[in-house]
Amino acid sequence: MAKIRKPSGWNKPKGDDNSRTARDLKKRVKTARGRTVSSARWLSRQLNDPYVGLAKKEGYRCRSAFKLIEIDDRFKFLKPGQAIVDLGAAPGGWSQVCARRADAAEGKGRIVGIDLHEVEAIAGVTLFKKDFFDEDAPQVLIEALGGVYADVVLSDMAAHATGHKQTDHLKIIDLAETALDFAMEILKPGGTFLCKVLRGGSEHDLLSKLKKNFKTVKHIKPQASRADSAELFVLAQGFRKKA
Ligand SMILES: C[S@@+](CC[C@H](N)C(=O)[O-])C[C@H]1O[C@@H](n2cnc3c(N)ncnc32)[C@H](O)[C@@H]1O
Numbered sequence: 001m002a003k004i005r006k007p008s009g010w011n012k013p014k015g016d017d018n019s020r021t022a023r024d025l026k027k028r029v030k031t032a033r034g035r036t037v038s039s040a041r042w043l044s045r046q047l048n049d050p051y052v053g054l055a056k057k058e059g060y061r062c063r064s065a066f067k068l069i070e071i072d073d074r075f076k077f078l079k080p081g082q083a084i085v086d087l088g089a090a091p092g093g094w095s096q097v098c099a100r101r102a103d104a105a106e107g108k109g110r111i112v113g114i115d116l117h118e119v120e121a122i123a124g125v126t127l128f129k130k131d132f133f134d135e136d137a138p139q140v141l142i143e144a145l146g147g148v149y150a151d152v153v154l155s156d157m158a159a160h161a162t163g164h165k166q167t168d169h170l171k172i173i174d175l176a177e178t179a180l181d182f183a184m185e186i187l188k189p190g191g192t193f194l195c196k197v198l199r200g201g202s203e204h205d206l207l208s209k210l211k212k213n214f215k216t217v218k219h220i221k222p223q224a225s226r227a228d229s230a231e232l233f234v235l236a237q238g239f240r241k242k243a
Pocket of ligand 1 (some may be wrong): 062064065086088089090091092093094095114115116117130132133155157158159175207
């Protein structure tokens with residue numbers, strides 16, 4: 001598995017608290033009364049998560065933006081002027097990263113995103129509230145790309161977790177395989193596919209298809225991905241497009 005190094009220029013937020021002890025650092029949820037255990041745990045985790053504060057500071061809608069930032073800082077596949085598809089785009093963190101790195105707000109490139117949920121507008125990004133499994137979804141995305149093949153297809157799609165490990169894994173693999181089939185239709189030769197999967201399941205078919213159709217395939221666990229989460233990303237680069 002490729003290990004993400006701390007990218008240059010990347011500063012984990014320190015705040016003004018270098019001199020304090022770790023114990024002092026931990027913000028506590030002061031009034032637990034009236035909260036369920038899980039909502040108190042969620043709030044405590046948000047308050048203590050450096051990526052949540054950093055997202056706010058840097059104008060990203062969610063902490064997951066930093067997963068893509070870390071991966072791209074290491075593997076450098078997002079470039080100005082590119083055509084990029086973002087599958088599972090809500091609330092918009094990855095699309096914001098793509099827009100910034102492709103210079104989309106300056107009219108460069110073409111970025112298209114889709115999600116079951118509404119995504120608030122992002123300059124230079126065309127967004128659809130739609131199920132990617134809808135029969136016409138691929139066509140809608142292809143048309144939005146305006147007749148060009150994509151340089152990059154990203155999928156951070158995840159269905160609601162049921163808590164049943166095998167069911168959750170099957171759901172995410174289904175999303176990943178459908179995303180890959182779509183990517184293989186619309187990627188340029190040499191293109192990149194990045195996709196979320198879950199650790200510990202058998203994504204054998206997905207991996208063998210990726211290895212057959214891309215020059216390099218890597219599993220990545222970015223630092224911004226919570227250590228207690230089973231999520232992993234598969235990065236496939238150098239698409240071998242068939243004539
Ligand atoms: C982890 S979130 C994506 C976060 C996003 N990358 C960001 O940075 O803002 C996963 C998203 O996948 C979306 N999703 C799951 N199944 C989908 C489907 N069949 N079609 C479209 N979107 C889907 C969910 O609605 C959810 O918003």
